[in-house]
Amino acid sequence: MALRDKLLAALADLPGTRTFHIHVLTSAPRKHNGLFPYAHPRPRTYLQDVFILLSEQKDPSSPRLLVTAIEASVYNIPSTSCGVLYVSKVDSSGHASAPSPTATLVRAFLTYYADPVTRPIAVQHLWVQLFARAQNQYLFPNSSEFAGKRPLSDVRLCAWWKRLYGDVAAEVARRLKGTGAVKLFYILPGYSELEAAHTVSRALSRPGTSGSADAGAGASVQWVYGHPYSQTDVPLPCPRSADPDAPHNLGTFIPWFDDDPKSRFVDEIAYIKSTESGVRSPQRKRPRAPTSSGPRGEKKAPSEQEERDEDEKEKDKEKDTRPLGELSLVSADEFWERMSFRQECVAGAVTGFFTLCVSTPPPVDQDRTSQPSPLAPQPGQVAPKLVRRIVSSLMNNHEFSTHERAVRATETLESAIKGLCEDAPAVPAPPAASSSSSSSSLNPSSRPNPTNANPDKSERPRTPEPDRGRDRPTTLEVPQTPPPGRSHLSLSLATAGRPGGGGGGGGALPEMSPNPFPDPVATRETYTEHIFGSIDVRNAPLPPRGGGGGNGNAPGAAGAGAGGGGAAPVTVLAVRKKRKPPAA
Template structure:
């Protein structure tokens, strides 16, 4: 079962009042050395994969003229009830329905094959705020798709590696993925998008993470939950998250399992530093603060090797060097020449760039090694993006490995033991693209198309959703990936013949019909059904 199938299975339990469609776009995994930007020796073979999930609801023309009812990302849990509907895998909808985007999430999947570890970073989650008709009951769509998506990577049967971590930074904003969706009601022609406060959003995310654990079939002893709400004490943090009866949350990020240490043969020989314990993600305050702390002369006005507006230099990858060895480059006369015939000066230039990048990372790692983790988070709480405005929160969910790596002698050198990984994680080649995975350029094109639309009003949500819908189906169809990125869910009103028969039978039972009969399938005749009743004792005849 894929991640898309897991999401669809969870949505089926909501009894959707109208048909739904899910688009799950995944880029082909590619090598990266930016997960631990400040380490001189980056984990080898690390790959990154971009993910974009969009949920649509198909409304009929009559629904568009009905009285509105606002939809939010955090719907009432009471609407989450079980329903025996069937998912449709066909990728067609009736021409009279309008696909309207409701919710989208963007994530990144990092896999460290040598450390047998996967990191899932939820970078953005947003809703269009489209106002659904009041006749349609609300459903917790956002809570369901996010928790089910994460459960796929947490479940022992489907997770890519023995250990998995989920990272996210919760910050309440008007809009993330749907431009203009969070404008004031005066500017949106009546469309009202409910935006949670900072504390309510942190409470919502903690509930989503706990739900994902339950969906994955894990217990409290199999996971580690950490959160850090800057500016709040432990008691205030737990009070903000609300009452938790089953799972226990740590509130300081001090005991987070670190893959570069805990998965090593001899973890006690590794000294944790900020460079090796805090991964660098996009749009993360910790990443920006680490870059500032690792920059020589930061804040003093002196020249520095690293700019505060750019990431640290990237080390050349093995795949890049292998490609260069067989490529051709033009010579001074404009004629192509083999890369093996490059001038000695060109080789020296490449080596010089590599040495500078390595020196920059070494300097950054050395600077960060002098800063204790407690001091880092204490100073982080006073930074403007963490102290001004609504409450923010950092959340980390970690699975605890049940089969640790074998221990080695104390005199052994610190070398991570390679594990058996899929063919997409070979040492010296780029990961192979699996069915349904899109080229990076195509993924960026579709994401940019989403970010260039306007969702300020209900009519614009409808038109922009149609553009996104047609673009995804058209481009992925040309690539031959539509069947892998799209799934449809029938509405609860779409009952099969068997469902209608069962429904009528239940209504008949409710009306007190005592004539219970069954059908002999082989003969097509009705057969009486034996009903067991309490045997009453006969009264003795009067003598």
């Protein structure tokens, strides 16, 4: 079942009467070498972007309104048969009817990738990771100004994700029927295990917390308070070094994600020595002696200086294979202990790191030679630049502060997705044969010269202009700001293999070979069969609760955007002042 159909099937059971419209954009896989930038050697990785937009329509005469958006990245590491699903943002606009579809949509999305039956990438082990941080808005600009949006607090957000992860793990474990391993890990930096369990349990038991009765849905899979990098049941995504004497490298444990505090902390650990001692200048080369043999032709014994030079060369070679900075000195346990003192984790708000690991044995009849290439685009996938363009348009050109603006933004964005698929440019013609191209280059007069409109004038031979239409796309991409904390890697890793450059990084990031498969072109059939879908929900309404809000179970996080949490009514008691006795 395709991801679009899986999500629509999950939304069909929601209470109430309404129509959901969904757009699922999944990019074609591309080569990526930034998941473990400090590993030596870096594993071959393939990256896909996933972006989901859900809109709601109360009745046929009502306009559509975007209510939920999910942004995620899928990494495929064939060398370890591991996949990593990183949920970067989940956000709700606050314009949904009760109950909010956000929890149902996210639960179905995670289950689709965690279940090996529906998983679209051929891996045996999957890691689902996110960083939960409460914010008012992430993907829907100015949606926090809308009165109907009530984002969850930091504690309730972590409890929301813990319950949702537990539901997904319990469902996957039930489907596996004991044939695989399902592990759950979470950390609230700065909290001990007892404090974290007490904090989350209190948030789950508060009145008005939707789904509080489902808090024990994931009881079949036990939670582990800590990081998942010490366990051995599920292989780590980054392959271990074949050399048993190789030094420890923290960069092979912690994956690098955009806008993630773990990534920024790993960068600091990798370059802490370079920033303190500075970059050394390369050593001067000593002039070579005029002769290397004696007067009778016998060879001279190497001098002490030459021996020292050879020793220094050997030391430089050893440095080239060492991990950068203090990556070889910091263990995974120490890393997470020091994460509790990071600014993102001690700023006064509770944050959480959640990981779901699913491991299954390989199929008996698996034949790796018959499997398609991980870079081969599948039906329904689009070009990565199309996904980036839609995300950039949502976050920079629209706002959801009022009902009218949300309607206008929904109509514009959904029309843009449809238009990009229906009005896609035709596939450019293949380049001409070598014989024809050589003949045209040797005969410049056969090509029209736009600067010389007079055909009677004699034209001297000149080099033909290159056909830029074959090398560049016909449409310009939306300009983007580079991700924070990542711009220094290209320069720092480029000097890593030089003396004084820190060593261990393996040199600059290598130029990746071109993709042998062209980017897929989205067509009208792609839009109707894979991207867009809708479903009419005709169920009994939600039973009324005391003062329930309009967005009962939508989150508010980084790694889980903003949403609403319908809270129970609060009765404010007026304090009656005590009268002072009259003065005697």
